[in-house]
Amino acid sequence: MLAVLGAVGVSLFAAFIALGLWQVQRLAWKLDLIERTTERIHAAPGAPPPPAQWPQINAADHEYRAVRLAGHWLPAKTLLTQATTELGAGFWVMTPLQQDDHTQVWVNRGFVPADQRTQWQTPAPQTGTGERITIEGLVRISEPGGGFLRRNAPDQQRWHSRDVAAMAQALKLPNAAPYFVDAGFPNPQGATNTEQRPAAAGPWPRTGLTVVRFANSHLVYALTWFGLALMVVGAGVVVARYELRLRARSRHPTRP
Helix, strand or coil, X not given: CHHHHHHHHHHHXXXXXXXHHHHHHHHHHHHXXXXXXXXXXXXXXXXXXXXXXXHHCCHHHHCCCEEXXXXXXXXXXXXXXXXXXXXXXXXXXEXXXXXXXXXXXXXXXXXXXXXXXXXXXXXXXXCCCCCCEEEEEEEEECCCCEECCEECEHHHXXXXXXXXXXXXXXXXXXXXXXXXXXXXXXXXXXXXXXXXXXXXCCCCCECXXXXXXXXXXXXXXXXXXXXXXXXXXXXXXXXXXXXXXXXXXXXXXXXX
């Protein structure tokens, strides 16, 4: 029986140590990701990923990269996706930008409150729509499927996530990029849009609301696993001492 308990204890100790070391590695990876992302956000905007790189687009290498786009809006293909921001509930205004190479990039032009849905859902013709413009912002990765317990319904114009592939298919965009761009940049740390402009004030759409946040509980998890490993060691010491006492008593029984 003692041998079985010993084997179980050793197995548990090794497993907890391995899990703790894995979380330490994850912590190092997450800190490196946060550092790289911070550098991307504050770097000078560069060219967006070209079509040749589209199959390799991924969050680790591309998300939050500062880019500069040039082209003209396709306002008739504007979509609204549901959003909840520091300004409340409303919508992201998503409009494709037609680039000079005949590709399209979905641009999140910013947030509008719910009472502006009709205005942006069916935008009126605008003077200078074909005018060439330049947009700076951050690369974001597509959000396929929909939101929590809510699926996108393209036929009903209900979008709960920014699924650029489904949006391009619904609007018949033949050469849409597999990512989108949040126009504008987040405010410096410690400053919020509500401090700079009242929530009810325009102009709309409101940019600069990109939230850059990474969950980082790996240190807590690592300490938990290492703590459990120490508990296994402690339990092993208690069991070993108890066994030694039993053996000592069996060798020297107490006489009446």
